[in-house]
Amino acid sequence: MAQPKAVILVSGGLDSATLLAMAQAQGYACHTLAFDYGQRHRAELVAAEHISRKHGAVEHKVVTLDLRSIGGSALTDQAIDVPVERGEGIPVTYVPARNTVFLSIALGWAEVLSAHDIFIGVNAVDYSGYPDCRPAFISAFQALANVATKAASEGQSLNIRTPLISLTKADIIREGIKLGVDYAMTVSCYQADAEGHACGRCDSCYLRREGFLTAGVPDPTRYAK
Amino acid sequence: MAQPKAVILVSGGLDSATLLAMAQAQGYACHTLAFDYGQRHRAELVAAEHISRKHGAVEHKVVTLDLRSIGGSALTDQAIDVPVERGEGIPVTYVPARNTVFLSIALGWAEVLSAHDIFIGVNAVDYSGYPDCRPAFISAFQALANVATKAASEGQSLNIRTPLISLTKADIIREGIKLGVDYAMTVSCYQADAEGHACGRCDSCYLRREGFLTAGVPDPTRYAK
Numbered sequence: 001m002a003q004p005k006a007v008i009l010v011s012g013g014l015d016s017a018t019l020l021a022m023a024q025a026q027g028y029a030c031h032t033l034a035f036d037y038g039q040r041h042r043a044e045l046v047a048a049e050h051i052s053r054k055h056g057a058v059e060h061k062v063v064t065l066d067l068r069s070i071g072g073s074a075l076t077d078q079a080i081d082v083p084v085e086r087g088e089g090i091p092v093t094y095v096p097a098r099n100t101v102f103l104s105i106a107l108g109w110a111e112v113l114s115a116h117d118i119f120i121g122v123n124a125v126d127y128s129g130y131p132d133c134r135p136a137f138i139s140a141f142q143a144l145a146n147v148a149t150k151a152a153s154e155g156q157s158l159n160i161r162t163p164l165i166s167l168t169k170a171d172i173i174r175e176g177i178k179l180g181v182d183y184a185m186t187v188s189c190y191q192a193d194a195e196g197h198a199c200g201r202c203d204s205c206y207l208r209r210e211g212f213l214t215a216g217v218p219d220p221t222r223y224a225k
Numbered sequence: 226m227a228q229p230k231a232v233i234l235v236s237g238g239l240d241s242a243t244l245l246a247m248a249q250a251q252g253y254a255c256h257t258l259a260f261d262y263g264q265r266h267r268a269e270l271v272a273a274e275h276i277s278r279k280h281g282a283v284e285h286k287v288v289t290l291d292l293r294s295i296g297g298s299a300l301t302d303q304a305i306d307v308p309v310e311r312g313e314g315i316p317v318t319y320v321p322a323r324n325t326v327f328l329s330i331a332l333g334w335a336e337v338l339s340a341h342d343i344f345i346g347v348n349a350v351d352y353s354g355y356p357d358c359r360p361a362f363i364s365a366f367q368a369l370a371n372v373a374t375k376a377a378s379e380g381q382s383l384n385i386r387t388p389l390i391s392l393t394k395a396d397i398i399r400e401g402i403k404l405g406v407d408y409a410m411t412v413s414c415y416q417a418d419a420e421g422h423a424c425g426r427c428d429s430c431y432l433r434r435e436g437f438l439t440a441g442v443p444d445p446t447r448y449a450k
Contacts, residue, residue, distance in 0.1 A: 065290045070330070072337035090375045097333030100373045104329045105295070108322030112297035131378040140372050144365040148325045150315045153356040 003029040005115035006161070007106045008057070010034050012047030013188040014208055015121035015164055018176035020055045022163050023119045025179055031113060032057040033106055037098075038068035038076050043196035047187040054185065063105055072096045075190060082191045084201035090129045091203055093190055099132035103141050103160070110158060111151045118145075119161045126169035126211060128203050138162050169211030177217060184220035197224040228254040230340035231386070232331045233282070235259050237272030238413045239433055240346035240389055243401035245280045247388050248344045250404055256338060257282040258331055262323075263293035263301050268421035272412040279410065288330055297321045300415060307416045309426035315354045316428055318415055324357035328366050328385070335383060336376045343370075344386045351394035351436060353428050363387050394436025402442060409445035422449040 006028040010016040023030050032052040034045055045062065052060040067076045073095040074080040080092055099122065106118045122133040131137060138160055145158045152158065164172055176183065188208045189198035198205050200223045212219035231253040235241040248255050257277040259270055270287065277285040292301045298320040299305040305317055324347065331343045347358040356362060363385055370383045377383065389397055401408065413433045414423035423430050425448045437444035 061294060063291060063294050066288060067330075067333070069286060069288050070334045070337055072333070090378070094375050095333075096336040097329055097374055100329040100332060100369065101326065104322055104325040105292075107325060108292070108297070108320075109295045111321040112295055131375055132373050134372070136372045137369070140365075140369040144325065144362070144369050147359070147361045147365050148357050149322055150319050150356055153315070 003027055004117065005029045005031060005113050006117040006119055007110045007113065007115050008032045008119045009102055009106055009121065010048045010052060011121070012044030012051065012186060013204075014176070014183055014186045014211070015123055015172060016048070017051045017181050017183070017186045018172050018179070019119050019121040019164060020051065020057070021176060021179035021181050023161070024055050028117065030055070030057045031109070031115065032060045033109060034060070034062045035102060035105070036062050036064045038066055040075055040078065041187065041190055041192045043192040043194060044187045047185060047196060050185055054182070061109070065101070065105070067095060067098070067101070070096065082202050084199070086203055086206060090131065093128060093203065094130050097132070099130075099137070100141070107145055107148065107158065111149045114151070116157060117159050117161055119163070121164050122162050123164045123167065123169070123172070125167060126207050128207070135165060138165070168214070169207055170214035173211050173215040173217055184222070193224060197222050199224060228252060229342065230254045230256060230338050231342040231344055232335045232338065232340050233257045233344045234327055234331055234346065235273045235277060236346070237269030237276065237411060239401070239408055239411045239436070240348055240397060241273075242276045242406050242408070242411045243397050243404070244344050244346035244389060245276065245282070246401055246404035246406050248386070249280050253342065255280070255282045256334070256340065257285045258334060259285070259287045260327060260330070261287050261289045263291055265300055265303065266412065266415055266417045268417040268419060269412045272410060272421060275410055279407070286334070290326070290330070292320060292323070292326070295321065307427050309424070311428055311431060315356070318353060318428065319355050322357070324355075324362070325366070332370055332373065332383065336374045339376070341382060342384050342386055344388070346389050347387050348389045348392065348394075348397070350392060351432050353432070360390060363390070393439070394432055395439035398436050398440040398442055409447070418449060422447050424449055
């Protein structure tokens with residue numbers, strides 16, 4: 001029997017690298033999808049491609065989408081600084097409706113591929129509080145997916161898979177190590193430099209470093225000098 | 226009191242021109258949004274800008290998004306011909322997940338603008354059968370919008386407005402004429418030429434022509450010779 005196809009959203013970061021390794025281990029033919037959306041941390045796009053190749057993705061696609069034209073986030077508007085301390089509430093690194101947009105495009109591609117599964121590495125434990133990482137958001141998108149497409153109207157189901165959603169960052173790292181993920185290849189920092197060196201100070205760097213500490217795994221992150 | 230802001234999805238076609246005129250008449254400050262998504266009928270982008278200006282949009286934005294990289298539709302893949310006869314089922318002009326993607330980006334922009342309303346000109350009467358034009362799709366997107374954003378998590382509601390959804394094409398045209406829409410400015414054809422001349426044979430041309438006939442309004446469409 002042919003392997004079932006899945007679309008895997010990859011960002012080049014720690015979570016989605018683990019996600020891809022998990023989907024691969026579950027026997028899916030993995031079609032990885034990254035977005036060139038105008039993010040300031042473009043080193044992640046290079047990382048996403050390398051990780052996809054390393055983990056045997058059937059195909060890696062980068063969709064161009066100019067979210068800078070909308071702005072409203074430190075990640076898409078150079079005039080808004082990335083915070084280097086953890087604050088209260090949802091931080092300015094939140095990109096309006098980003099996961100909704102990413103899942104929508106993944107939904108379109110899944111339909112073209114006749115894939116019935118989309119994997120997204122959202123996490124609602126060690127995260128920045130983004131609303132579009134929470135179970136209620138995923139449930140609502142799942143419900144939407146099942147009325148949004150021609151495939152759905154023909155009775156084909158589409159599953160949004162979120163195997164990381166309830167794991168701690170340390171759990172994710174332990175799982176990835178078991179599956180052979182090389183975290184030195186991943187870039188999590190919101191303002192990584194062109195070579196992928198991390199700032200070590202943003203929220204994403206904070207969560208990542210704490211994860212390695214708690215997991216008792218040496219942190220392979222390349223920090224900026 | 227300041228006018229409430231709304232994001233209006235505009236395509237350059239008959240429906241969305243009417244939609245914009247309706248939103249304007251209802252007192253909204255209209256921020257129009259069009260997509261350069263790789264569609265073959267690019268004359269509609271020029272039309273969308275002209276219509277937005279004519280109807281007093283506060284701002285007109287074009288977001289670039291490469292849906293050709295996904296393909297799967299006669300509108301985004303030059304290798305698939307636009308049918309020139311009405312057939313059974315959902316036609317190949319269906320673009321996978323298009324309205325989901327468009328509404329997602331509109332949702333992001335609405336959040337940046339602090340707008341609480343998004344207008345989309347979907348119609349489920351005289352239409353091509355696309356699943357993402359139906360009330361069930363709109364309801365599901367509405368539910369998603371209310372858990373997807375930072376604004377939603379702070380208690381702000383977001384309404385998806387679909388004033389055309391139950392109207393016939395003739396009703397839409399009559400409404401637009403009352404509101405001063407100049408349909409000669411609109412381009413509906415799936416394969417309009419660069420100057421906006423319509424083929425007169427595709428499904429969109431068929432629905433439009435029947436609408437003018439039924440409404441008893443002279444058809445101002447510029448057809449290709």
